[in-house]
Amino acid sequence: MDLEHTLEEASRRVDAFRSLVAHIPYEAKGVLTSEMLFLVAAVGNHRPPKIVESGxxxxxxTCILGLAFAGVPVVSIERDAHSPDAIVATERCAGLENVELHFGDANVELPARVSAGDIVVIDGPKGWHALKLALTVLAKRRPAAVFVHDCYKGQAERRFLERHVPGAFFSDDARFEAGFAELDGPVFETARREGFESWQPHAFDGRTQASYGPTYACLPWRQGIRYGSVLRRMVVARTISRIRRSFMKRMGE
Ligand SMILES: C[S@@+](CC[C@H](N)C(=O)[O-])C[C@H]1O[C@@H](n2cnc3c(N)ncnc32)[C@H](O)[C@@H]1O
Incomplete structure (x- = not known):
């Protein structure tokens, strides 16, 4: 899996993908439609034993994974069983026979459920917690790839992935945006209608951002990479980043 191959696969698959998701209404908190195409294109012709999602x-x-990977088991783990979101997800996924919905903490449940060749998708926990989970799974379970959501440019977590995880690539690539951002029209329309006007391409929470959207990082498993060492380096980077953030806060920035 790499970016060039993902761009080619996305061009080949975009029309079929558009038709596949045309009847799925966008729901708040969800990933961008173009980001799901990125994931589908990156996986390409690999048929994983299963897909394990957290968040x-x-x-x-979950819905799009279930449809796009028909016949592949999709195991979805969500921590919050008491949120009104839980009922919405259950209703939306009711017709998808390959989708299993579970409740639990992905930090515990996810590593236990992943096996070699699987695709892992992490969209909760977030930030350093997500990176720790991703690297733990890469070190212990040999999935084909781990996708981590919310890895936009400017974050310390993103810089860490770019510097220390060989093979990592991202859905906010300018060529991917130019080719496939049009898929997200209905997403931004829904965001506007539901009062999230500040969510626009290259803008979130009233601030402009370098990345097009929240952004998936794709971390393909590679032979020869010592993910345990990368994980230890991540713990150091996380500590430094937290100290820096609290210092900046005290300085009033
Ligand atoms: C942004 S939402 C996920 C959106 C979803 N992927 C979609 O596209 O519609 C993040 C979710 O992650 C869940 N979450 C946070 N930490 C978690 C954990 N440790 N284990 C499982 N789920 C978690 C939250 O409860 C929340 O529902």
């Missing part, structure tokens, strides 16, 4: 909320990613 389901209202099931936007």
């Amino acid at each position: 389901r909320a209202r099931g936007q990613s």
